[in-house]
Amino acid sequence: MLHYVYLRLHLKHLWEFGMTKRQLNLNYLVIICGFWNKNLPMDDAYKSKDVIAAPIRVIQLVYNAGDVKGPQTVAFNLPNDELIVKDRGTSMVMLKNVSEAKYSSISFKFKHILQPIAEVCVKEEQQKLVDFDSFFTHTICHECCHGIGPHTIRLPDGRESTVRLELQELHSALEEAKADIVGLWALKFLIGQVIILSNDSISLLSSHHSVHGVQDLLSKSLLKSMYVSFLAGCFRSIRFGLEEAHGKGQALQFNWLFEKEAFILHSDDTFSVDFAKVEGAVESLSREILTIQARGDKEAASLLLQKYCKMTKPLMVALQKLEDIQKVDEMCFA
Numbered sequence: 001m002l003h004y005v006y007l008r009l010h011l012k013h014l015w016e017f018g019m020t021k022r023q024l025n026l027n028y029l030v031i032i033c034g035f036w037n038k039n040l041p042m043d044d045a046y047k048s049k050d051v052i053a054a055p056i057r058v059i060q061l062v063y064n065a066g067d068v069k070g071p072q073t074v075a076f077n078l079p080n081d082e083l084i085v086k087d088r089g090t091s092m093v094m095l096k097n098v099s100e101a102k103y104s105s106i107s108f109k110f111k112h113i114l115q116p117i118a119e120v121c122v123k124e125e126q127q128k129l130v131d132f133d134s135f136f137t138h139t140i141c142h143e144c145c146h147g148i149g150p151h152t153i154r155l156p157d158g159r160e161s162t163v164r165l166e167l168q169e170l171h172s173a174l175e176e177a178k179a180d181i182v183g184l185w186a187l188k189f190l191i192g193q194v195i196i197l198s199n200d201s202i203s204l205l206s207s208h209h210s211v212h213g214v215q216d217l218l219s220k221s222l223l224k225s226m227y228v229s230f231l232a233g234c235f236r237s238i239r240f241g242l243e244e245a246h247g248k249g250q251a252l253q254f255n256w257l258f259e260k261e262a263f264i265l266h267s268d269d270t271f272s273v274d275f276a277k278v279e280g281a282v283e284s285l286s287r288e289i290l291t292i293q294a295r296g297d298k299e300a301a302s303l304l305l306q307k308y309c310k311m312t313k314p315l316m317v318a319l320q321k322l323e324d325i326q327k328v329d330e331m332c333f334a
């Protein structure tokens with residue numbers, strides 16, 4: 001049973017019941033989350049030392065009820081309450097059949113959401129890079145990244161607090177942007193690493209180590225696909241407006257990456273990714289958001305959102321072109 005309750009604010013957000021069948025255990029990702037947390041692009045002084053790795057499972061959703069009208073989630077990372085997170089960690093669950101139904105390249109809906117967006121908005125030579133594997137892998141990383149980085153924080157005056165309590169109404173948009181952008185950073189971090197499995201433990205080594213029997217953790221070809229799929233995904237979320245946390249978070253990321261010339265607008269009104277610049281832009285935005293969260297700096301959060309969460313000209317160019325695409329699906333939150 002999923003029960004999203006903001007206990008400390010005594011504010012019930014929504015409730016949802018889900019009956020699920022466990023399919024696959026991805027507990028090795030727990031250890032990878034630990035590596036990510038240790039290596040996050042932020043000052044070491046801000047890094048959480050008490051992040052508790054959580055189990056990650058891929059399941060089939062059998063039945064759900066409650067406040068489930070509207071967008072169907074494909075993954076969740078609960079609980080939200082930082083006291084419980086600090087004590088017990090979070091648990092991340094991927095709903096594989098829901099995700100496949102919505103986004104698989106063989107499904108009707110995938111073909112009618114991300115593919116048409118790519119065909120209209122992404123420069124022709126990069127369109128083939130938009131694929132389901134990249135999308136699904138980034139969704140997993142998005143959920144993992146909700147669980148890492150600052151949660152319980154120490155304020156400059158010595159008080160202990162939480163990111164949610166300090167950033168208040170700005171928290172959701174910034175947290176969604178964090179999960180997305182740090183999710184991209186995290187995938188890049190894994191590429192070039194190798195995974196060593198021995199009994200129940202794993203470890204990661206840089207790929208320049210020559211170790212017998214190891215394999216690339218993630219295919220390097222996934223990296224380009226991931227950035228271009230992310231570009232198409234930006235338009236998918238933003239066309240539903242900038243009033244909601246996911247849309248706001250996505251606009252922040254798109255406009256930041258565009259400003260850093262990681263996304264390029266061409267004369268035919270299509271976009272492409274500059275692979276030489278995107279890595280640095282993803283890292284700089286990850287650092288910006290993580291640092292604001294670690295400081296609980298609401299003023300900086302407000303300035304960042306004011307500057308980047310707006311309908312800029314390149315976004316309007318893309319959205320104008322997307323008006324012709326039939327809306328066959330509601331927005332899918334991750």
Ligand SMILES: [Zn+2]
Nearest residue numbers: 142176179334
């Ligand atoms: Zn999320």
